[in-house]
Amino acid sequence: MRRGLCREGSLIGIKDDRPREDIVRTGAELARLAESERDLAGQLVERARAEGVNLVGENGLLKGLVKLVLEGALEAEMADHLGYEKGDRAGIGSGNSRNGTSRKRILTDVGAVELDIPRDRAGTFTPQVVPKHTRRVEGFDEAILSLYAKGLTTGEIQAHLAEIYDVDVSRETISKATDKISAELDAWRQRPLDRVYAVVMIDAIVLKIRDGAVANRPVYIAVGINLEGERDILGMWVGTGGEGAKTWMAWLSELRNRGVQDVLIACCDGLKGLPDSIAAIWPLADIQLCVVHMVRNSLKYASTKHWSQIAKELRQVYTAATADAAEARFAEFEAEWGARYPALVAVWRRSWEHFVMFLRFPPEIRKIVYTTNMIESLNSRFRQATRRRGHFPNEEAALKVLYLVIRDRQPNRRNPTGRTHNWKEAINTLAGYYGDRVTDNQ
Template sequence: MGIKRGNPREGADNVQTGAELARQAELDREMPEQLVARARTEGLNLVGENGLLKGLVKLVLEGALEAELSEHLGYERGDRAGAGSGNSRNGTSKKTVLTDVGPVDLEVPRDRAGSFEPQIVPKHTRRVEGFDEAIVSLYAKGLTTGEIQAHLAEIYGMEVSRDLISRATDKVAIELDAWRQRPLDRVYAVVMIDAIVIKIRDGAVANRPVYIAVGISLEGERDVLGMWVGSGGEGAKTWMTWLAELKNRGIQDVLIACCDGLKGLPESIQNIWPLADVQLCVVHMVRASLRFASTKDWSVLAKELRQVYTAVNADAAEARFAEFEAEWGDRYPALIATWHRSWEHFVVFLRFPPEIRKVVYTTNMIESLNSRFRQATRRRGHFPTEEAALKVLYLVIRDRRPNQPNVTGQTRNWKTAINTLAGFYGDRVTDNQ
């Protein structure tokens, strides 16, 4: 059998092509460094009216438009193949588009038949892809439309109307609506409900609670399930409406629901999911009860209450609380009454081993999310509408994990926890994994 030998010239061409590609890649890497070096040497700006980046964007966009037209016509500029083809180039038209580096003046090529439909910069488009995203990113950081307008004018030299900014952020409302209606899992191991207070104008500016429901799926993923703006006086009827919304979106069972004892909420949870164990957030309970005590006693009271909620079981907790009541009951009867009213839903987590208690005894899992919410809302002062507030909060959630906008993370040591839960809840866990 003979050996087939390649053409030596073909090998040389391949080597040459590889070298050219390597050189091109090197040039691509060097271009940003060269732009910065030139800007420093010549005292030029990278952005702004005469910035180098604007010139580069202009070259790239016009080059892309020219390539699109060549593909549309079927021949390159100057190619004789175009003679008698029935369509040809017909000069250019001027167009200004808004980009991430400022307004760029383009020469858009035309064809005589008027059939050219560019895709890079479509007809009637006044801003290129990425510009709206830049506006939304600033909006998500808590900037008002006026501040975004001033920022674009200062940094990029753009004069952008507030109406254009509003239209860009209006797209978020459509996305938010779809997100709030998306299907949910059939069973959640844990659902936690907490609230953050923000200022919203409703005639007058007032503090309004925004309730956030976060679920831990049977796979251990923490999902933001929903958000609702309240009036501050929510009762069982309102909670039933919101929880029924979650059920209609797919949640048929919840193993453990953790909340802070909001009026009507524990009862509503058990009406919607009768098998759910309702656990009151211990941290909220301690904070709420300490309001009835003198601040000078807070550290001692908190230390002694810790012995109650870290007891080995419900009986031990009850015995320790009896001692606490004997010591402090005469001085702070309202504090003691707070624990008595909540005792039924407080002791739920004490029947679980430590790996489950860590997950369900507090809603602090939502605190890191609330912290990012506060950063985004603090600088705005107040929101003009409920929808405006929800849009910013949604963007905070979305921008943390763009590919999974509702997922906020994985619960630690979940394999151990879910196996323990399976021991307590049986086929409610095993049949839905």
């Protein structure tokens, strides 16, 4: 049986091949130990309060506990390495023995802690809890990444750590911690995807990125809903703003090469070349334009004093019961506004074929595909994380922050990943429309 410090921070980690009944007994023992540890923690907190000792800070209780736990784990590792406990006479003449300690300063989630690292005379002891040359314990980098994901710059993270943890962390150290996410980002962007997606939504957010000079650059986001109703971000790409069919073909081919062989419904903005590229990559896909984007794009051609009235009347168009009813309502809209705002009407006429696609579906499907609101919810989180940064030095830095936002799954916030609401109704309806493309892949 090995003892050490688990990642979660408990004192004992067990790995052995004992009979199940022994493991069950050990589980009960650990439960009692955990209960006694909680009691001890409560007693320590109460004692700290009574004696006026702070929980945090240079001489705080938490730092003392971290030091106690880590040094205890190191001593347990040394005992395993030598084969006998400290002070045990069994070590006499064993050929190797303890040789004092060396002082090491490490960064933890509660600040800098000074540790006494045990040494052996043969110099063969290699600690695992605090490996050689390590200056930070696991968890501290995660704290840095969390701050980075919230939009703090390297300098702001440095100042925050100095204020909260009373440690001076160099910008180089912070950069190394954030650079570690690059490999994880690359693996995420290359991971295999499902074979069939019921819905794929594509939208963009604009960020300021330096490429010689600082410029507005779109970052395109693709979100998919698979046949189980699970939402997932499929990919991210940094564009130039002038993407055409060739670029879209390359990006969508990337999704196909990662496993996406069929898409039932593709919901997107009217980006140049995108609908044709979707049709080329997934010929059977129904292409639906995002109604919210169509309304916004058309309002650009109208005076702000008319926005409220126009939006109200357009709502009657895109909530019509059938395509014929929508056509009749839009004819009335065109008769009223066409002469004053012909460009506004043209936005809808040019996109009418893809706009009415969703009107053939019942409400269960319309709720899912008529808008890219799910991506826009994600974009709002992206904007919170990127607003204060001003601009990014390169594309990689921008994608790292967006990926950390995606990875940060906070239970109290709507997350772009997870289950789609009322999916059973929706998938039954989709099976009725798409038949074997649904039923053969579930």
